[in-house]
């Protein structure tokens with residue numbers, strides 16, 4: 001099961017047949033393992049990793065550092081939920097350090113993201129401050145480089 | 160023309176006599192084509208792990224550009240000794256039993272020259288790596304081939320080996336896991352070989368450069384077996400396991416008299432290994448373990464995919480124990496390996512290597528290196544499948 005998960009973490013589109021061949025297990029066993037990972041909620045989705053410069057759809061991501069005052073008895077979860085339920089929010093982590101919540105907000109323009117932060121995030125009751133950074137270029141995401149790199153030039157045959 | 164100018168041949172007899180590698184013509188043809196799908200490459204498709212490359216850049220920035228001792232950097236030797244003890248349970252004294260070399264290649268050049276007197280015989284098992292026979296000949300020795308076959312899984316029968324020992328036999332050269340067959344030798348076989356060496360007082364040369372690329376259980380070094388260490392020189396290197404072919408760095412490990420003899424040649428012919436490569440190798444042993452294991456895991460998965468695929472398209476193939484080569488039989492096609500590879504190259508633009516390149520017992524097989532992406536392996540298998548359907 002762990003081996004199947006390790007494979008899918010890197011290559012989500014592998015078919016049961018491919019998984020079976022690589023791990024030396026049967027195809028039904030591979031299919032069952034994938035189904036179980038999905039049923040148990042270990043795997044919750046599959047998404048394409050997209051290079052923004054190539055997709056060129058003008059999408060923009062803002063990284064927002066959010067400071068909050070935690071609520072009595074409810075800690076950070078309630079306020080986090082008030083934030084992550086917005087569909088504009090693509091990522092939301094509770095983190096240690098100089099601020100509390102790290103939030104990625106996606107929009108069609110700088111204006112979009114800035115408005116969202118000013119109107120929706122900063123106005124929330126327990127939010128004490130926000131700092132916004134816009135992503136200018138993505139070099140790497142989920143362990144995958146999002147830039148061109150020269151192919152290695154091995155000889156086509158060698159002993 | 161030039162030869163006619165002189166009454167004596169300009170090129171030494173031993174060099175002129177080296178058989179042009181049986182596949183030179185095939186290689187030339189490959190080189191003249193582009194857009195190939197290739198499983199012909201005997202080196203990792205990965206680049207050297209970043210941590211190693213980064214350390215070399217750092218070393219260069221800090222002006223590490225000088226010669227080192229003939230013996231190489233002591234810290235590297237200590238690190239190799241630690242590594243060999245940890246992984247293969249043999250201990251070596253880093254001051255006189257380990258010698259960094261310019262790849263495994265220089266390692267066997269040195270050790271063969273160090274032990275061979277003219278006419279001495281060196282027994283080796285074939286099919287084998289292409290360089291062994293020429294190197295033995297250049298050192299003045301006589302290669303004696305013990306052929307292994309597909310039917311016995313290319314395993315070496317120690318009794319047949321023993322039968323080839325003569326009064327002139329000086330050494331036995333082993334390579335496991337093997338290029339091109341992927342076969343490795345188990346403890347019992349190695350012990351039997353070591354016993355033969357002991358009985359006839361022979362030196363064992365053990366090329367274990369693919370040791371880390373062993374997929375069925377752990378690699379056993381012959382040097383770790385009772386009675387073998389004092390007569391064994393292990394030849395190894397960083398090219399394969401750490402994807403460092405271009406750095407040209409490896410090492411010899413063995414008893415001090417033989418390693419000192421090798422170093423005596425090394426000090427004049429090479430002086431020392433490139434310092435940058437020595438430092439990179441040191442970093443490989445420090446922090447390259449994890450990236451290496453990730454590469455090995457990939458090879459292991461590819462191995463299963465390619466062996467399943469080859470058997471499916473009608474080329475019987477053992478599941479190799481190690482290295483990154485599959486060595487299927489093409490006997491059913493009725494073609495020689497050179498004919499088969501040429502057809503595959505010209506008609507399907509897929510490059511693999513004819514088994515005939517690897518000496519006796521290699522004919523009737525082809526070597527498919529799976530140090531290639533899954534996509535490349537898949538496309539090569541499709542090309543082989545189409546060719547097989549036309550044959």
Ligand SMILES: Cc1ncc(COP(=O)(O)O)c(C=O)c1O
Pocket residue numbers: 159201261262263264265288334337338366368395396397398404407408409
């Ligand atoms: C069995 C074997 N030994 C040695 C070598 C040479 O390795 P190095 O790059 O360390 O010289 C190779 C390279 O293909 C090999 O296959």
